[in-house]
């Protein structure tokens with residue numbers, strides 16, 4: 001068996017559970033890789049009970065890109081360094097379709113930019129200044145894993161559905177000539193209703 005070729009692990013690759021997010025952004029760090037669904041308990045909790053066994057072995061692909069931006073609040077004022085991280089996560093989550101109740105794979109593709117600040121107060125201030133950018137409070141042991149799991153959870157539809165359900169409702173079945181068939185075929189009418197059958201049973205006793 002040939003060894004899979006893997007890029008040499010960079011010394012700068014962050015530990016996704018404990019990243020120094022400030023340093024990552026300041027030095028313009030970047031990382032990419034796979035997240036195993038089995039390491040994401042909250043995604044597992046959302047996964048349909050009837051999902052294929054392989055659902056646990058699936059992965060999300062992620063990219064992280066940190067950068068810093070010097071910004072002067074006012075002309076002539078000393079520049080403030082603002083830190084940002086771009087996060088993308090792609091993959092799929094197995095969900096129950098609300099229309100046909102079958103399981104299906106919902107594609108996930110998130111692409112977010114976060115401003116990284118040091119304190120809750122700074123976060124409030126930053127989101128008041130610019131409500132376009134989502135703000136997170138960074139730390140020296142920041143869990144990028146949890147942030148990415150959050151992003152996948154937020155990307156899940158509130159009403160999960162197949163784009164097109166595999167089983168077509170019988171009222172939509174069309175005849176060979178393309179015309180819609182009558183709702184109840186004539187043969188159906190000859191069958192006794194379940195209530196009539198019940199009534200028959202009762203009189204026999």
Ligand SMILES: [Zn+2]
Pocket residue numbers: 097098099100101102161162164165166
């Ligand atoms: Zn469906």
